[in-house]
Amino acid sequence: MMGHVPLSWFLMLSAVLFSLGVAGFIFRRNIITMFMSIELILNAVNLTFITFAYQRQQVAGHLFAFFVMVVAAAEAAVGLAIILTVFKNRGTLNIDDLDSMKN
Amino acid sequence: MDLILFLVFAGIAVVAAINVVVQRHPISSAVSLIAVMGSLAVLYLLLGAEFLAAAQVIVYAGAIMVLFVFVIMLLNAGGETKAGRSFVASLLGVPVLVALLALLAFFTARIYPRDPEVHFGGFRGGTAQAVGRALFTTYLLPFEITSILILIAIVGAIVLARKELE
Numbered sequence: 001m002m003g004h005v006p007l008s009w010f011l012m013l014s015a016v017l018f019s020l021g022v023a024g025f026i027f028r029r030n031i032i033t034m035f036m037s038i039e040l041i042l043n044a045v046n047l048t049f050i051t052f053a054y055q056r057q058q059v060a061g062h063l064f065a066f067f068v069m070v071v072a073a074a075e076a077a078v079g080l081a082i083i084l085t086v087f088k089n090r091g092t093l094n095i096d097d098l099d100s101m102k103n
Numbered sequence: 104m105d106l107i108l109f110l111v112f113a114g115i116a117v118v119a120a121i122n123v124v125v126q127r128h129p130i131s132s133a134v135s136l137i138a139v140m141g142s143l144a145v146l147y148l149l150l151g152a153e154f155l156a157a158a159q160v161i162v163y164a165g166a167i168m169v170l171f172v173f174v175i176m177l178l179n180a181g182g183e184t185k186a187g188r189s190f191v192a193s194l195l196g197v198p199v200l201v202a203l204l205a206l207l208a209f210f211t212a213r214i215y216p217r218d219p220e221v222h223f224g225g226f227r228g229g230t231a232q233a234v235g236r237a238l239f240t241t242y243l244l245p246f247e248i249t250s251i252l253i254l255i256a257i258v259g260a261i262v263l264a265r266k267e268l269e
Binding site: 006007027028040053054058062063066071072074075 | 104105106109113116117120121123124129132133136139140143146147149150151152154155158159162163166167170171174175177178196200203204207208211212215218219220221222225226228229233234237238241242245249252253255256257259260263264
């Protein structure tokens, strides 16, 4: 029917966002940008959960997405506190300079 | 109508997500990420997830991104310097990502050869009432564990932040 959206388009959008998030995580060297790429990946996964909830006509997928959101909030709070501490101690956000565990 | 809505906001989401990855300064990436989250909230509404669309705007675009922007402003780290990447990463990176995307697309197309169609109002189980009922009956235990997780996160963040004050 005209005007309706195929379900797989939502899944494709989710795949594109997921791949872009992985690209950001791999190619960027700023630790905050890498962290934001992880948030992008989590958003892509949430879109998949909600698309499947529509397909199955069940609310369980919404709850999974809800728990992903909660975990992302907790992760952001702790992760940004760690980033603050690292910056105060090292004075840099470049991931290539944070290699003290290498030696 | 649904198709136009999807194409507009999916386009905004993809362009903003590309912008997140290619921008040099973290604050530009953060603003683009807010655009991604806002357009995803519209798509959640299209899929019948009313409660999660509101939660997406309030929790993600509101709380989490404000935290990000606050930390970026506080650190005032400036733009990213062009780092010398390893030869293997620069050679293989883009092909590997395209392969990942192609693999995901392939499985999506194989699992859904006949597309079920999405139209607004096709699923009415995503209201705050339905989500709340499921959350406090079937999923009560994970919900309660979540509260412990958030408590741990609060204590952890305070300990880390206090340590850097000394």
